[in-house]
Amino acid sequence: MNPDAAxxxxxxxxARRISKSFSGVxxxxxxxxxxxxxxxxxxxxxxxAGKSTLVKILSGFEQPTSGEILLDGQxxxxxxxxxAESLGIVIIHQEFNLAxxxxxxxxxxxxxxxxxxxMLDRKFxxxxxxxxxxxxxxxxxxxxxxxxLSIADKQMVEIAKAISRDARIIFMDEPTAVLSREETNxxxxxxxxxxxxxTSFVFVSHKLDEVMELTDRVTVLRDGxxxxxxxxxxxxxxxxxxxxxxxELSSLYPSKQEPSIDEEVTLSVEGLTTHYVKDASFEVRKxxxxxxxxxxxxxxTELMEAVAGLRSxxxxxxxxxxxxxxxxxxxxxxxxxxxxxxxxxxHKGLLLNSRMTANLTLQSLDRHGRYGYLNPKxxxxxxxxxxxxxxxxxxxxxxxxxRMSGGNQQKLLLAKVMETEPDxxxxxxxxxxxxxGTKQQIYHFISALARDGKSIIVVSSxxxxxxxxxxxxxxxxxxxxxxxxxxxxxxxxxIMRYSxxxxxxxxx
Amino acid sequence: xxxxxxAVETKSRxxxxxxxxxxxxxxxAALALLLIVGALVNPNFIGINNLANxxxxxxxxxxxxxxxxxxxxxxxxxxxxxxxxxxxxSIMIIFMNSGAIADPGLMLAxxxxxxxxxxxxxxxxxxxxxxxxxxxxxxxxxxxxxxxRGLTTWLSQGGAITLREPELQALYRPAYFGYILGVxxxxxxxxxxxxxxxxxxxxxxxxxxxxxxxxNSDVAxxxxxxVNRVRTIAFVIQGLCVxxxxxxxxxxxxSTSATTGILWELQAITAVVVGGTALKGGAGRVWGTICGxxxxxxxxxxxxxxxxxxxxxxGAIQGAIIIIAxxxxxxxxxxx
Numbered sequence: 001m002n003p004d005a006a007x008x009x010x011x012x013x014x015a016r017r018i019s020k021s022f023s024g025v026x027x028x029x030x031x032x033x034x035x036x037x038x039x040x041x042x043x044x045x046x047x048x049a050g051k052s053t054l055v056k057i058l059s060g061f062e063q064p065t066s067g068e069i070l071l072d073g074q075x076x077x078x079x080x081x082x083x084a085e086s087l088g089i090v091i092i093h094q095e096f097n098l099a100x101x102x103x104x105x106x107x108x109x110x111x112x113x114x115x116x117x118x119m120l121d122r123k124f125x126x127x128x129x130x131x132x133x134x135x136x137x138x139x140x141x142x143x144x145x146x147x148x149l150s151i152a153d154k155q156m157v158e159i160a161k162a163i164s165r166d167a168r169i170i171f172m173d174e175p176t177a178v179l180s181r182e183e184t185n186x187x188x189x190x191x192x193x194x195x196x197x198x199t200s201f202v203f204v205s206h207k208l209d210e211v212m213e214l215t216d217r218v219t220v221l222r223d224g225x226x227x228x229x230x231x232x233x234x235x236x237x238x239x240x241x242x243x244x245x246x247x248e249l250s251s252l253y254p255s256k257q258e259p260s261i262d263e264e265v266t267l268s269v270e271g272l273t274t275h276y277v278k279d280a281s282f283e284v285r286k287x288x289x290x291x292x293x294x295x296x297x298x299x300x301t302e303l304m305e306a307v308a309g310l311r312s313x314x315x316x317x318x319x320x321x322x323x324x325x326x327x328x329x330x331x332x333x334x335x336x337x338x339x340x341x342x343x344x345x346x347h348k349g350l351l352l353n354s355r356m357t358a359n360l361t362l363q364s365l366d367r368h369g370r371y372g373y374l375n376p377k378x379x380x381x382x383x384x385x386x387x388x389x390x391x392x393x394x395x396x397x398x399x400x401x402x403r404m405s406g407g408n409q410q411k412l413l414l415a416k417v418m419e420t421e422p423d424x425x426x427x428x429x430x431x432x433x434x435x436x437g438t439k440q441q442i443y444h445f446i447s448a449l450a451r452d453g454k455s456i457i458v459v460s461s462x463x464x465x466x467x468x469x470x471x472x473x474x475x476x477x478x479x480x481x482x483x484x485x486x487x488x489x490x491x492x493x494x495i496m497r498y499s500x501x502x503x504x505x506x507x508x
Numbered sequence: 509x510x511x512x513x514x515a516v517e518t519k520s521r522x523x524x525x526x527x528x529x530x531x532x533x534x535x536x537a538a539l540a541l542l543l544i545v546g547a548l549v550n551p552n553f554i555g556i557n558n559l560a561n562x563x564x565x566x567x568x569x570x571x572x573x574x575x576x577x578x579x580x581x582x583x584x585x586x587x588x589x590x591x592x593x594x595x596x597x598s599i600m601i602i603f604m605n606s607g608a609i610a611d612p613g614l615m616l617a618x619x620x621x622x623x624x625x626x627x628x629x630x631x632x633x634x635x636x637x638x639x640x641x642x643x644x645x646x647x648x649x650x651x652x653x654x655x656x657r658g659l660t661t662w663l664s665q666g667g668a669i670t671l672r673e674p675e676l677q678a679l680y681r682p683a684y685f686g687y688i689l690g691v692x693x694x695x696x697x698x699x700x701x702x703x704x705x706x707x708x709x710x711x712x713x714x715x716x717x718x719x720x721x722x723x724n725s726d727v728a729x730x731x732x733x734x735v736n737r738v739r740t741i742a743f744v745i746q747g748l749c750v751x752x753x754x755x756x757x758x759x760x761x762x763s764t765s766a767t768t769g770i771l772w773e774l775q776a777i778t779a780v781v782v783g784g785t786a787l788k789g790g791a792g793r794v795w796g797t798i799c800g801x802x803x804x805x806x807x808x809x810x811x812x813x814x815x816x817x818x819x820x821x822x823g824a825i826q827g828a829i830i831i832i833a834x835x836x837x838x839x840x841x842x843x844x
Contacts, residue, residue, distance in 0.1 A: 310729070310730060330729075330730075330732040331732055331734075334732050340730070342730050347724070347726055347727070348724075348726045348727055348729075348730045349727060349730065350727060351719075351720055351723050351724055351727050351790075352723075352724075353723050353790055353791070354719070354720075354723065358716065358719070358720075361716075362716065362720055362727075362728075362731045362733070363731040363732055365713040365716055365717075366713070369713075372712045372713045372714055373711060373712055373713075374711055374712060374713060374715075374716065376711075416731075
């Protein structure tokens with residue numbers, strides 16, 4: 001919190017009665033927004049509430065249908081395609097705009113290289129980069145390749161880039177979605193430092209706790225309408241969630257149901273080792289939801305991809321109902337009923353340029369016709385079923401996946417995986433980047449599947465999710481399963497102790 | 509979910525208009541425009557004889573381009589098709605000249621089978637080098653382009669390879685010059701090949717896999733699709749299409765040389781792109797490809813019939829067409 005900066009500080013950027021329509025569909029209705037100098041302003045709302053559109057309008061990537069934008073009190077027409085950078089307005093995208101094969105210095109000066117006698121003045125640029133990084137308190141080496149940096153450091157380079165271009169207003173769209181807790185803390189420290197110097201931030205996030213921790217004011221949008229702007233200090237997570245949803249949130253998580261101890265073990269993994277994962281063993285029973293927690297890079301996804309045959313394994317066995325499954329063979333894994341739902345729905349889960357039907361049936365085309373022929377009617381029926389079962393809401397059934405909201409994409413991805421009729425479902429980050437209403441729905445789907453007798457593994461970096469859903473939790477650290485927690489043991493502190501390496505026990 | 513998404517669920521106006529994919533329609537609109545221009549330039553142009561002639565002559569490129577549609581849709585590229593035509597045709601003629609089988613009918617049947625096998629094998633080689641060898645398709649097929657061309661030059665010893673057997677010639681001639689129900693054979697073959705290709709691409713599991721691999725190979729892999737097999741098969745399909753084109757080419761001239769099929773890869777790729785298939789993969793349009801091949805041949809024909817532009821500039825015009833097609837495609841993507 002920084003109350004003195006927030007109150008009475010001059011307004012740097014404001015939007016007055018902004019409306020926006022896309023091909024006849026109105027997505028913003030006369031929205032007002034105000035950003036003061038030296039404040040961190042959270043922009044919140046469910047998916048489809050209009051946050052991204054507002055951010056794009058305020059950074060010049062879209063033009064409003066009506067309404068005006070004021071910069072330092074003067075009406076402006078922001079130049080398109082990121083040229084608003086010249087006015088000090090910078091947007092840091094979720095997917096980074098960094099070329100992997102450039103160095104940090106080259107990235108910082110990309111497009112405005114400093115020359116001396118027509119030659120690149122490398123020394124000057126390196127010095128300048130170091131200065132900006134030092135100012136941020138970042139230890140990133142100015143000569144390092146972008147590809148060698150961690151995600152958090154890449155984000156830091158993006159911020160350094162913004163600062164070196166004299167950014168006064170920085171938009172951050174879900175900056176912490178891919179960061180671990182420590183990396184997030186690090187990022188927040190840098191953001192606070194910049195706030196002291198008068199830089200303003202607009203922080204778009206779904207994570208309520210982070211908004212409470214970092215921001216000075218909150219603006220909530222719902223269905224394209226401005227709902228409320230208030231100092232963060234007078235709000236709490238519950239009230240923000242209510243403003244976003246517009247109704248009371250009944251329990252986010254369905255009640256847990258523990259499978260009986262003598263229920264059949266459907267999946268057992270013994271001593272699985274890959275290049276990264278070391279000697280992982282665990283079991284899942286019928287009707288059980290097993291959680292996998294751990295820091296980013298602890299090897300959870302690698303392990304699950306190896307189990308699902310997407311990654312080859314060096315040693316170890318995967319047994320489904322006692323039968324060994326060959327490694328590195330997605331088809332074999334699918335045949336015995338293992339399905340893996342990726343956490344990267346945009347790059348590994350869905351064909352963004354294809355329609356819902358093509359996406360839904362991609363993994364299960366064998367079920368829609370014989371001898372390789374596809375029956376369009378059978379596919380259309382599958383889509384109808386999936387839309388009903390998973391409550392996928394789109395205005396037009398022929399829309400391409402890339403144009404659907406994150407929540408609907410996630411439901412479509414879940415539906416796609418379920419089309420293979422698996423018994424063992426591995427769900428990696430079930431609710432990344434989706435709104436609280438859809439989260440609740442997804443939790444209920446998962447719970448219903450478990451009650452149906454499916455075995456479910458949930459990999460998640462969001463601890464409340466793991467704790468709220470799972471009856472047992474495995475914690476991974478540096479490629480090993482360091483503990484499997486049950487019942488009362490499942491708590492945030494305990495999981496943290498294991499994932500930070502403070503505690504360890506032999507894998508069950 | 510939010511009430512907002514409920515609200516937009518009501519059908520918006522102009523939906524039927526938005527359903528039309530401009531990229532799918534554009535090549536056919538261009539074709540219609542060309543026909544009108546041609547008719548204005550020379551009244552003989554629009555006559556059924558001239559048009560049938562143009563269609564017949566577009567057969568080689570059209571059929572090769574149908575194969576290229578698969579390769580390009582799956583995200584690859586095959587530069588070797590022109591050389592492959594020369595190589596496969598040389599082998600076919602050499603085999604027919606060898607007199608290994610006395611009966612001309614049997615001989616021809618065997619030659620047809622051999623041609624298809626060689627074409628498929630050339631495609632398979634391209635596919636395996638690209639997938640198993642993990643070499644960029646551009647480089648891999650640039651290499652085989654040189655190899656197939658070089659082998660042809662070696663087989664012909666720098667000269668021409670000519671079908672000598674007059675009896676075989678007479679027997680084989682109708683495959684290009686004949687008619688089926690009043691329609692020239694090459695046109696029938698184009699339609700048949702395209703119909704089969706369209707069925708495979710739009711109505712089969714394999715076709716769906718091709719598009720998935722081309723639009724995002726990671727998504728395809730995570731969906732349990734054997735990515736390398738899909739890509740390799742696309743190259744084999746390309747090889748088979750080349751073989752079919754050869755089957756029409758040999759009876760036409762009865763001869764090949766080291767210069768047979770030069771720059772056909774350029775024309776085939778141009779036809780595919782003009783037809784609306786995205787060069788970066790993920791969207792195949794077989795009928796568009798045929799339309800593209802036809803447009804290329806029509807442009808040449810119009811130049812020939814008109815006196816405005818020298819027909820020696822045909823290559824330059826075709827080169828310009830591919831650039832214009834890319835520009836149009838991109839502007840349509842932006843709009844949609």
